[in-house]
Amino acid sequence: MNDPVIDTALEGRIVSLESLQPGESGIVEIVEAGQFENGLSVRLRALGLSSTHQVSMVRRGWFGGPLVVRAGKATEIAIRRTEAELVKVRKV
Amino acid sequence: MSHCSPAEANLDLNDVPRIAMIGQPNTGKSMLYNRITGASAYVGNWPGITVSLSNARIRLNGRETEFVDLPGIYDLEGFSEDETVVADFLKSYPVDLVIIVVNASQIDRQILMPLQVKQLGLPAVIMLNMADEARKNGITIDTEALSARLGVPVHLISAKYGEGYPEAIASVDAMLERRASAPPVYADYEALRATLMTEETLASTLSGAVVYPETPPVTMTQKLDRFLLHPVFGLPLFFAVMLFVFYIVWTIGLPSQDWVGAITDWIQNRILEPVLSLGPSWLQNFVINGIWLGVATVASFVPLIMLFFFCMAAVEDSGYLSRAAYLMDTWMRRIGLDGRSFVMQMMGFGCNVPALMGTRVMRSQPLRLLTMLIIPFSLCSARLAVFVFIIAAVFPPAQGPLVLFSFYVISFVAAFIAAAIFSRSKQFKNTEPFVLELPPYRVPTLRQVWLRGFGELREFLHRATNFIVIGTIAVWFLTNFPTDATGLDTWGGQLGELLQPVMAPIGINPYLTLALIFGFIAKEVVIGSLSTIYAMSSGLVAHQIATTVSPAAAYSFCLFCLLYTPCLTTVATVRAESRSTMFMVFSLVVSLVYAWLVAFAFYQGALLLGFK
Numbered sequence: 001m002n003d004p005v006i007d008t009a010l011e012g013r014i015v016s017l018e019s020l021q022p023g024e025s026g027i028v029e030i031v032e033a034g035q036f037e038n039g040l041s042v043r044l045r046a047l048g049l050s051s052t053h054q055v056s057m058v059r060r061g062w063f064g065g066p067l068v069v070r071a072g073k074a075t076e077i078a079i080r081r082t083e084a085e086l087v088k089v090r091k092v
Numbered sequence: 093m094s095h096c097s098p099a100e101a102n103l104d105l106n107d108v109p110r111i112a113m114i115g116q117p118n119t120g121k122s123m124l125y126n127r128i129t130g131a132s133a134y135v136g137n138w139p140g141i142t143v144s145l146s147n148a149r150i151r152l153n154g155r156e157t158e159f160v161d162l163p164g165i166y167d168l169e170g171f172s173e174d175e176t177v178v179a180d181f182l183k184s185y186p187v188d189l190v191i192i193v194v195n196a197s198q199i200d201r202q203i204l205m206p207l208q209v210k211q212l213g214l215p216a217v218i219m220l221n222m223a224d225e226a227r228k229n230g231i232t233i234d235t236e237a238l239s240a241r242l243g244v245p246v247h248l249i250s251a252k253y254g255e256g257y258p259e260a261i262a263s264v265d266a267m268l269e270r271r272a273s274a275p276p277v278y279a280d281y282e283a284l285r286a287t288l289m290t291e292e293t294l295a296s297t298l299s300g301a302v303v304y305p306e307t308p309p310v311t312m313t314q315k316l317d318r319f320l321l322h323p324v325f326g327l328p329l330f331f332a333v334m335l336f337v338f339y340i341v342w343t344i345g346l347p348s349q350d351w352v353g354a355i356t357d358w359i360q361n362r363i364l365e366p367v368l369s370l371g372p373s374w375l376q377n378f379v380i381n382g383i384w385l386g387v388a389t390v391a392s393f394v395p396l397i398m399l400f401f402f403c404m405a406a407v408e409d410s411g412y413l414s415r416a417a418y419l420m421d422t423w424m425r426r427i428g429l430d431g432r433s434f435v436m437q438m439m440g441f442g443c444n445v446p447a448l449m450g451t452r453v454m455r456s457q458p459l460r461l462l463t464m465l466i467i468p469f470s471l472c473s474a475r476l477a478v479f480v481f482i483i484a485a486v487f488p489p490a491q492g493p494l495v496l497f498s499f500y501v502i503s504f505v506a507a508f509i510a511a512a513i514f515s516r517s518k519q520f521k522n523t524e525p526f527v528l529e530l531p532p533y534r535v536p537t538l539r540q541v542w543l544r545g546f547g548e549l550r551e552f553l554h555r556a557t558n559f560i561v562i563g564t565i566a567v568w569f570l571t572n573f574p575t576d577a578t579g580l581d582t583w584g585g586q587l588g589e590l591l592q593p594v595m596a597p598i599g600i601n602p603y604l605t606l607a608l609i610f611g612f613i614a615k616e617v618v619i620g621s622l623s624t625i626y627a628m629s630s631g632l633v634a635h636q637i638a639t640t641v642s643p644a645a646a647y648s649f650c651l652f653c654l655l656y657t658p659c660l661t662t663v664a665t666v667r668a669e670s671r672s673t674m675f676m677v678f679s680l681v682v683s684l685v686y687a688w689l690v691a692f693a694f695y696q697g698a699l700l701l702g703f704k
Contacts, residue, residue, distance in 0.1 A: 039171045040525045046116065046166035047529060048201035052291045062323040065422030068530065073304050074197045074229060076313075078418040080425065080526040 017055065017069065017079075017087035025056030026089030034086045044087065048072035055089060106186060106276050108149065108156040109268050114178060114209070115193030116202055117164035118531040120221045124193055124251035125161040126543045128261070133161070133547060134554075141181055144671070146547075153265045160187075168208040169284065172524060173457045179281065182212065186276035189267055190216040196226035196233060196248060199302055203294055206242060211287050212279040215271060216244045217264050223248040223255055225532070230305035237301040252537055313411075313532040320412070326419050333412065334438050337403045345442060348395035356388035377572065378565075386564030389614050390557055393445060393661060397552050398545045400439070400446035405544035409536035413453065414528055421526065427508055428515020430454075430526060433463040437507060440470025441500075444658050448665045449548060456524040462514055464666055465679055466507040471499055472658050474615035479650050481619050485634040486646040495647070499654055502690075506655060510686065552665070559664035564613055571610070579625055584609050598652065598691040599645035608652065614659040644698040648691045655687035 014029055028051050031041035041050070049055055049071040058068040058076065066078045079087075115121040125133070129148035136147040146161040162181060163174040190209055194202045199220060209216050220226070220233060226248075239246040245267065247260035320329060364384060368376040407413050417431030424434050432454055440447035447467050454460045471479075479499055483492050514520045570584035579585055580602055588595075588605035595605045603625050610621035622633045641649070657663055657680055667676035 036523070036525050037171070040527070042167050042170050043172070043525060043527055046170065046201070046204060047527065048198070050291060059317075059321060061418070061422055063422050066418055066526065066528075068317075068321065068418070071201075072198075073200050074308065075201065076530040078414070078421070078526075078528040078530055080421070083525045083527060 014088050014090050016085050017057075017089050018067070018081050018084040020057040020069075020089070020091075022057050022059055024091065025054055026091045027051075028053055028055055029088045029090050032086040032088065034083075036083075036086075040083060040086060044071075047077055048075045049077065049087070054092070055087075106158070106188065108158050109188040109271075110158045110160065110186070110276060111189045111191060111264070111268075112160045112162055112182070112187045113191045113193060114162045114168075114205065115164060115221075116166055116195065116198075116205065118529055119164065119193045119195040119202070120251045121164055121193040122161060123540050124191075124219065124221060124249075125159065126540065126547075127251050127254070127257065129159055130543075133159075134550075136160070138181065138185065140184055141177055145177075145181070152261070152268070155265070155268060157268070168205065168212070179279075182214070182279035183281060184278075186278050187214060188271060188274075188276045189264065190214045191264065192216055192218045193251075194218060194220050196220040196222050197229050197231060199226075199231075199233065200298060200304070201294070203297055204289065206244070207289060207293065207297065208284055210242065210244070211284040211289075212281065213283060214277055214279055215267060217260070217267055218242070218244055218246045219260055220246065220248045221251050223250045224253060225534075228309075229311070230309060232303045234301045238298075241297060241301065252534075252540070311532060316533055317415075317530075320415060321418065326415075330416050330419050333407070334416075334435065337407060337439075340399070340403060345396040345399045348399070349392045352392045352395060353388070356384075356391055360384060360388075374575070378568065381572070382565045382568035383561055385568075385613070385617075386561035387557075389564070389616075389659075389661065390553065390560050392616075393443070393552070394549060396443050397446050397449075398549050400442065400450075401545040401548040402541050404439075404446075404450055405541045406536045408453065409534060409540060411531045411533045414530050417528060418530065425526070427512040428520065428522065429462060429466075429511050430459060430522070433459070433466075433511075436463055436467055437470055437504075440467045440472060441503075442473060444468050444470055444472050444662045445552070445665050446548075448662065448669055449552065451669065456522050458520050459522040459524070461670060461675060462511060462520040462522070464670060464675075465514060465520070465682065466511050468658050468662055468666075468679070468683055469503055469507040469510065469655060471503040471654060472615070475653055475658060478611070478615050478618045478653055481634070482637070482646050482650055485637045486641060486643050499650060502651070503654060506686070506690065510682070559667070560613075560660050563660040563663075567610065567613055571606075579603075580606070585625075594688070597696065598688060599642070599648040599695040600652065600691075601641070601645075604641070604649050608649075608656070611653065612657065612660060614661065615653065618653070642703070644695060644703045647698075648695040651694055652687045652691045655690055656683050 015026070017026070020026060028049055030051070031044055034040065044050060049069075053072050056070050058070050060067050064081060066080045067084050068076060068078050069084075070076050113121055113125055125146070129150055132150055133146045133148040136145055138145060145163075148159050150157060150159065160181075162178045165172070165175045165178050167175060168178065192206050192209055194205065206216065206218050220235070226233065233248060235246040235248055245263045247256055247263060249256035249260050251257070320326060322329075360380060364380060365376070368379055413432065413435065416435050420431030420434045424430050436447045436450050439450060444467055447470065448464055451460045451463050451467070454463065479496060483495050487495050515522075567584070570587065571582050573583050577585070580589060584606050585602065587609065588602035591605050592602060600608070606625050607618050607622055611618040622637075626633050626636055637646070663676060663680060666679050667673055670676065
């Protein structure tokens with residue numbers, strides 16, 4: 001268990017996108033594959049959500065509904081919480 | 093179909109320059125395609141490609157050219173169904189030019205696609221669409237510098253308002269001129285995979301040429317979303333909007349079916365019957381009740397489909413549909429669907445056919461199929477007419493509205509249960525991540541709404557006509573032979589008798605079974621056919637049913653009517669939209685079995701409880 005990403009996560013600097021509160025933002029570190037293999041990270045990259053890009057939480061749906069995040073300069077994305085769980089960000 | 097049949101081999105050779113249009117979803121690609129091709133687009137079935145692509149042949153500056161509209165995709169290397177379609181197309185069919193449509197406001201990320209196309213080795217022209225929006229957002233783009241850097245022409249345009257459009261098209265023409273003697277090219281995906289494109293590649297391509305404002309202006313979209321995506325008011329507002337659309341389709345679309353009916357009746361009475369009366373009577377019967385009935389049924393859907401797609405195009409272009417999906421997703425994901433499935437399910441209450449066609453907004457095929465499977469359970473207006481007739485004949489007036497309302501509830505519940513069951517199977521398991529772009533709100537233009545409605549209509553006519561006419565002819569044979577037979581003595585009636593072991597346990601007599609067979613064409617036919625079946629005037633039929641059919645049996649009949657296939661047009665649309673005869677058969681079997689089981693449970697339950 002010497003994964004540097006997990007180590008940093010344990011230090012509390014890297015959190016999942018899911019855990020951001022509205023108004024908070026972070027820099028995308030890595031997108032875990034989960035059940036989607038490369039599908040999720042490729043899709044998110046095309047939507048402007050990839051390493052070195054800033055992402056901010058706009059709103060969180062009630063009753064476990066999807067999140068709305070702003071990626072990069074001008075793209076708003078709705079993403080399910082289970083998917084947002086897989087996106088790890090460094091809080092800024 | 094993967095071998096080289098002669099027909100396929102011919103498609104590989106371009107007799108005229110072929111121009112493919114690609115771009116991300118929500119870039120206005122289709123709007124640009126519509127502007128270029130006008131009303132000349134048609135749906136091409138490309139061998140080996142799983143979804144149908146629109147294409148059009150138009151003259152560009154005196155040169156005959158072919159435009160192909162590829163599905164909107166996020167990434168050329170992506171894994172989704174649409175992305176595979178584009179890759180398959182570019183690998184199998186050579187193109188002479190690619191037009192890459194990019195949303196100018198989002199050029200920071202969308203520049204990826206032009207860079208990928210360059211790696212594929214395809215000649216290209218880049219169109220930065222929505223120039224007006226980019227300007228409003230304070231983004232400045234130096235197209236000259238970008239063009240020099242990428243080595244391809246770059247144009248700022250607005251497909252919506254036509255700004256910069258003539259220059260962009262002239263540039264396309266110039267590119268074709270320059271490539272006139274060069275052979276068309278296949279995409280080289282090997283080269284693309286061998287290149288690693290990083291964030292730095294994107295940034296360095298744009299640096300200096302594209303300038304974003306330090307603090308982006310607060311947009312109208314942000315202000316509107318505060319209300320429209322509100323955790324509490326969002327959903328009620330969405331339902332209000334849907335009800336409004338539903339109301340428009342209902343109050344204008346349904347009467348329009350009567351107007352078309354009046355026109356087709358007029359043609360039948362004034363032209364067909366006088367002409368046909370010269371021939372033998374069986375010919376008259378066949379042409380009128382066999383072929384013409386099918387044609388008239390298709391025609392009656394024309395205004396409804398136009399109107400529905402006018403409304404849908406407006407809602408979709410405004411950007412609200414993705415928000416609706418966001419709002420409903422909270423609840424729909426629990427049964428394996430997503431928000432858009434619900435929108436279509438509601439639309440199905442007007443008419444199932446356009447709702448089925450509307451599922452095209454979904455990108456994932458398993459999700460689309462699952463949605464198509466449950467839409468036919470929506471209580472459409474034609475079934476409503478049957479229910480009103482039966483309820484009025486059998487139930488006391490005071491209970492009528494309650495009985496009718498119960499069918500609406502059952503319709504919803506049946507669809508949800510079916511979705512919950514089938515979403516567990518692998519074929520209907522949505523494997524795509526739910527990541528949905530929420531485009532800014534835009535005002536739809538009349539031109540776009542018109543072109544969309546018109547295009548969908550043509551597609552519907554193109555795909556459904558033959559199927560329905562053949563189906564009507566088949567039912568005509570069933571109910572007109574042997575000659576001189578009426579009612580239960582016809583082949584159809586015999587079939588009704590034959591089916592008694594199956595239909596008796598759900599309380600449906602041979603007469604009503606025959607009506608259900610008629611109802612396979614369209615539910616509008618059911619009531620009319622009852623007078624033929626009982627061989628008495630329609631006023632007497634209601635009386636006859638009231639005396640011979642118990643309330644429990646009548647309710648069971650309505651349940652069956654609600655859940656088995658709504659009409660032949662729906663069946664044809666399911667086949668066309670899924671592009672699979674297997675799925676159509678599956679959907680038919682599911683609805684028949686489902687209808688029978690529900691009716692059986694109800695009828696036997698009612699008998700057990702002592703109802704007659």
